[in-house]
Amino acid sequence: MATDNLKHTGHEHPLPRSAAVVDDIVSQLAHRGYRDTEPRRLVIGAAAAQARPFTAEELCAALPCVGRATVYRGLRLLVETDQVCRVLLEDKELRYQLSHQGHHHHLLCAVCGASADLANCDVEETLREAAAAAGFQMSGHWLEVYGRCADCAD
C-alpha cells in the first residue's frame, strides 16, 4: 500500500534493450560459476523491466510462473554479485534496483517514486573529516536523498 501513490510518468523506456541486459548479467554470473537457467533469466528480466525501485514481492507478482523461493534466491544472488543494489525509501522501506555503477547514491522522488543516480557527489572527504573529529575512522557510508524529480516539482 505504500506503493499505491507511485504514479507512472511515462518516462521509463518500455524495455530498453532488456534482452541485452539479461544476457550481460547472465554471462557475468556464468563467469562466477552460476548456471544459465530459465527461471533465473525471468527474474533478471523482470528486475530489469522495473521502471523504479521494486520489492521482492513485486517480482513474485510479476512472475507467477516462477516459485517464490526462486525469486528470492535470484534476487539475493543479484545483490551478492552487485548486479542489484538496495534502495532505502524515506519511510525505511527497503527496495531494489539494477546497479548502474560502483559506489553512488540515489535521488528518490517522493511523488512518482522515480530514482536517479547521484553521481559526482563528493561528500566522502567531508564525512571522513567530520568522523575523524569524533575519533572515528570512517570505512563507509550510506546515503539516500529524497525530494521531487523534475517532472513532479511544484
Add this chain to the structure above:
Amino acid sequence: MATDNLKHTGHEHPLPRSAAVVDDIVSQLAHRGYRDTEPRRLVIGAAAAQARPFTAEELCAALPCVGRATVYRGLRLLVETDQVCRVLLEDKELRYQLSHQGHHHHLLCAVCGASADLANCDVEETLREAAAAAGFQMSGHWLEVYGRCADCAD
C-alpha cells in the same frame, strides 16, 4: 545473531541520570495527552539504559514482565514523538536509540556497535546542489556513516 559480535567496551555510563531521562520523556508525552503508566516507564527506562542501538526484541528480552505488544507500542510511540530515532546498520538491520538532538547523523562502530552523533556536518548544501544538477528538488536525506570508534581503531 548479528549482535553477537557487539562487545562491551566499558565506556557506557551505568545509568546516566536514567530516572531523570525517563521523567523528562514521560512529561513530554503527558503534554501530548499520553498517560504516565508503569509499563511505559519501564520501556522508556530500558531504552534509555541501552548503551548502543537496540532492537525491539532486545527491549522485550530486557523486560520480561512487560507484554511484547506493550513494548512494541511504547517504542512506536517514542519514534512517532521523536524521542527515539532509527539507526540503520551496515547490514541493513534497523535499530533504535534515544534521540539527542534534531536532525543529525550517526557514526556507527562496526566492531563494538557504539554509536555517536555526527554533528556540525554540513553536507546539506552540497547535496542540494548535486540534486539540483539532476533536476531534483531536495527535501531531505538519510545518512549513516560506518567505521571504527576511537577504542576499536587499529
Add this chain to the structure above:
DNA sequence: CGCGTAATTGATACTTACTATCGATAAGTG
C-alpha cells in the same frame, strides 16, 4: 549426442518481526 553429477527449482513448512483483537485494568478528570 547421451550420461552423470551437482546446481537449481518449486511446493511447502517454518521463522522472524511486527500488528490487530479484545476483554481486563488502571490513569486521570470532575
Add this chain to the structure above:
DNA sequence: CACTTATCGATAGTAAGTATCAATTACGCG
C-alpha cells in the same frame, strides 16, 4: 470516589523472507 477512556497483556494473525527436500535440469565429459 466514580466514571470514562487510554492502556495493558495474552494471543491470534500477518508479512516477508528462509530452510527443507524430492524432483528437475544445466552442462562438462567422453
